[in-house]
Amino acid sequence: MSGVMTGARPAPEVLAWSRDLVRPALRAAVETLPGSVREIAGYHFGWLDEQGRPAAAGGGKAIRPALVLLAAEAAGGRAADAVPGAVAVELVHNFSLLHDDVMDGDATRRHRPTAWRVFGVSHAILAGDALLTLAFEVLADSGHPGMRDAARGLAGAVLDLVEGQGADTSFETREEVGLEECVRMAERKTGALLGGACALGALLGGGDAGRVERLRAFGDRLGLAFQFVDDLLGIWGDPTVTGKPTHSDLRNRKKSLPVVAALSSGTPAGHDLAALYRGEHELDAADLTRAATLIEAAGARSWSRTRVDELFHEALTHLSSADPASRPAAELHALAHLIAHRDH
Incomplete structure (x- = not known):
């Protein structure tokens, strides 16, 4: 699982392969939507411009479909058999x-x-509602013998995602949020879908229950690491890379993982950040810069980065325990490294 194993492709090549394999089926599925939502979906995916004309905007890395396809191969199956699952997860x-x-x-x-x-x-x-409905239609139309279990597993991941998103939204109106509950929120909001993607791929690849669960655990840990990195980028990310303004999460007074870690640190910087977050005035550029400085001074940036490294290694332990096929295992390792080091 070193990532340099003969035949293992680097992460960018894996992602390009995944997009090429999934995109035709994804576009074909979206084309079945009613016209009113099909145009919005096409714009969101980057296929259309605001007037509905063909466009070539970036549609994201498509990490989750790649996890589905590689998990299927890791379980001993074929990536082609898992394409409906990859499309469903991307939807x-x-x-x-x-x-x-x-x-x-x-x-x-x-x-x-x-x-x-x-x-x-x-x-x-x-x-968005139409894409969610379409995801289950794609699974139902796949004809895969494991379709019932696949749909049930994906539904569970969606419910976790919704619960996590609901908790995240509720945090915005609460003055105090505990760090443990913030981590649990992130596990549901992001970890559940990455875990579900890996489990779905393993299931469609013919994996037994034990292997499916170990690959789910790999994706779950990787998903939590993904959210930590996403939250770091939401504060310190380069707008030319993230596509969002500098300090975007702070502007919204979002209680992300680094923010909650700082607020609950008991440090002078944490207390100052709490006072800034409690204010009712709109945060200007100087306030946002100060907030980012306070989070770092409270030790929350370094703590978050340490947790990413720990979660990365936990994910790899679960991957190894699944006894995966060697080439897809090395490629899953490479994808995990990419996810955990997006802020470098």
């Missing part, structure tokens, strides 16, 4: 993005105006 992920952008009031995604800014809040929400 669920983008359902959540469409809704998240509305709930968070985010104005940009992938360097373009978000769908709700272009088409309106109601239409963006409905497009």
Whole structure:
């Protein structure tokens, strides 16, 4: 699992392979949607511009579909058999993005105006609903003998995601949020879908129950690491890379993992950050810079980075315990490294 094993592809090549394999089926599925939501979905995915004309905007890395395909191979199956699962997971992920952008009031995604800014809040929400429904239709139409278990597993991941998103939203109106409950929120909001993606791939690849659960645990730990990195990028990320403004999470007074770690640190910097977050005035550029400095001074940035490293190694332990096929195991290792080091 060194990642240099003969035949193992580097992460960028794996992601390109995954996109090439999944994109035709994804586009074919989206084409079956009613016209009103099909245009919004096409815009959100980067296939169309605001007027519905063909476009070539970036559609994201598509990490989750790659995890589905590689997990299927790791379990001894074929990636081709897991394509419906990869499409379904990508549809669920983008359902959540469409809704998240509305709930968070985010104005940009992938360097373009978000769908709700272009088409309106109601239409963006409905497009997200359509993608979620379509995900289960894709699984149902796959004809795979494990379809019932696949649908049940994906539904469980969606319910966890919704519960996590609900907790995240409730944190915004609460003055105090415990670090443990913030971590549990992130496990549901992000970890559950990455874990579900790996479990779904292993199931469609013919893996037994034990292997499915060990690959789920790999994805779950990796998903929590993903959220930690995402939260670090939400404060210190380069806008040219993230597609969002500098300090975007702080501007919204979001109680992300580093923020809650700082607020609960008991340090002078943490107390100052709490006072800043409690204020009712809109945070200006100076406030945002100060908030980021206080989070770092409270030790929350370094703590978050340490947790990412720990979760990365926990994920690899679960991957090894699944006794995966060697080449997909090395490629899953490479993807895990990419996820855990996106902020480097």
